[in-house]
Amino acid sequence: MVDLLEIRNIRKSFGNNVVLKDMTFNVPPGAIVGFIGDNGAGKSTTIKTVLGLVSHDTGTVKIFDEENINIHPEKKEMIGVVFDAMNLPAHLTIKQLNNVLKKLYNTWDQNHFYQLIHSFHLPMDKKVNEFSRGMSMKLSIAVALSHHAKLLLLDEATGGLDPSSREEVLEEIINFVKYGDKGVLLSSHIMSDIEKVASHLVFIKEGEVLLSEEKDKVIENYAIVDVHENQLPVLNKNIVVAKRNHGSHFSVLVSDRKELPEGIDSKNFSMDELSVFLTRSEK
Numbered sequence: 001m002v003d004l005l006e007i008r009n010i011r012k013s014f015g016n017n018v019v020l021k022d023m024t025f026n027v028p029p030g031a032i033v034g035f036i037g038d039n040g041a042g043k044s045t046t047i048k049t050v051l052g053l054v055s056h057d058t059g060t061v062k063i064f065d066e067e068n069i070n071i072h073p074e075k076k077e078m079i080g081v082v083f084d085a086m087n088l089p090a091h092l093t094i095k096q097l098n099n100v101l102k103k104l105y106n107t108w109d110q111n112h113f114y115q116l117i118h119s120f121h122l123p124m125d126k127k128v129n130e131f132s133r134g135m136s137m138k139l140s141i142a143v144a145l146s147h148h149a150k151l152l153l154l155d156e157a158t159g160g161l162d163p164s165s166r167e168e169v170l171e172e173i174i175n176f177v178k179y180g181d182k183g184v185l186l187s188s189h190i191m192s193d194i195e196k197v198a199s200h201l202v203f204i205k206e207g208e209v210l211l212s213e214e215k216d217k218v219i220e221n222y223a224i225v226d227v228h229e230n231q232l233p234v235l236n237k238n239i240v241v242a243k244r245n246h247g248s249h250f251s252v253l254v255s256d257r258k259e260l261p262e263g264i265d266s267k268n269f270s271m272d273e274l275s276v277f278l279t280r281s282e283k
């Protein structure tokens with residue numbers, strides 16, 4: 001099966017500021033890709049580029065194997081999007097919104113929408129502009145999940161949610177990919193969420209991909225080792241992903257712990273530690 005989303009060598013600048021440099025990764029069918037990077041790393045710009053909301057300078061974006069600029073409006077319905085600040089019509093109640101969305105999307109699934117509204121504990125009678133930030137977020141997620149999308153682009157979608165709402169939303173995201181034909185790009189700063197649901201990890205820093213890998217491979221094979229600078233040359237260059245300098249010592253992230261020379265001990269790491277390591281490392 002072809003990738004649902006394929007981003008190849010994307011470069012984007014705003015004036016002299018190059019914010020995406022050679023960005024390359026993909027979302028295969030069945031995958032939940034955790035998209036991770038510090039504030040300003042380029043996550044939202046990447047997602048906006050995918051949607052054609054900002055133009056890119058060079059590179060290609062393919063959605064469902066078609067260049068995103070050529071994508072037919074009907075196929076656009078197959079993309080569900082949640083941004084941090086969504087603009088759903090403020091003066092409508094959920095029932096009224098349902099009537100609008102029914103006309104907007106050929107594939108609108110009212111039953112599923114109301115099911116999600118119920119399990120997200122959203123009020124039917126309040127207007128959207130009376131919703132809290134978290135409630136608005138849950139509503140946006142319910143909308144994105146209710147038009148039979150094949151690809152979900154979720155930008156910080158779980159950020160403002162309380163722990164039990166986050167769990168409900170994460171369960172729905174896992175449900176979304178369960179038949180193996182749909183995929184999700186999920187940007188988040190909450191590493192426990194990524195750890196819970198992601199099948200793939202894409203870490204970026206200053207518009208560049210530092211690591212793009214299946215999560216299980218990272219957990220099974222990757223390791224962080226502490227070495228003296230004199231020991232650096234004994235490490236196989238092909239397995240060195242990134243390193244951090246601490247004076248005469250280095251912490252090194254390697255992609256295959258089995259390739260480590262004898263006498264160099266590896267340590268396990270949490271997703272949080274991996275995230276901090278990568279964003280503070282040199283390549």
Ligand SMILES: Nc1ncnc2c1ncn2[C@@H]1O[C@H](COP(=O)(O)OP(=O)(O)OP(=O)(O)O)[C@@H](O)[C@H]1O
Nearest residue numbers: 014017019037038039040041042043044045046156
């Ligand atoms: N419209 C714009 N004009 C100029 N610069 C922009 C614009 N949009 C984004 N940028 C810049 O692009 C860079 C990447 O921003 P982006 O919003 O993609 O980061 P992000 O990874 O989503 O960050 P956060 O985690 O804080 O949401 C930042 O330096 C930002 O200032």
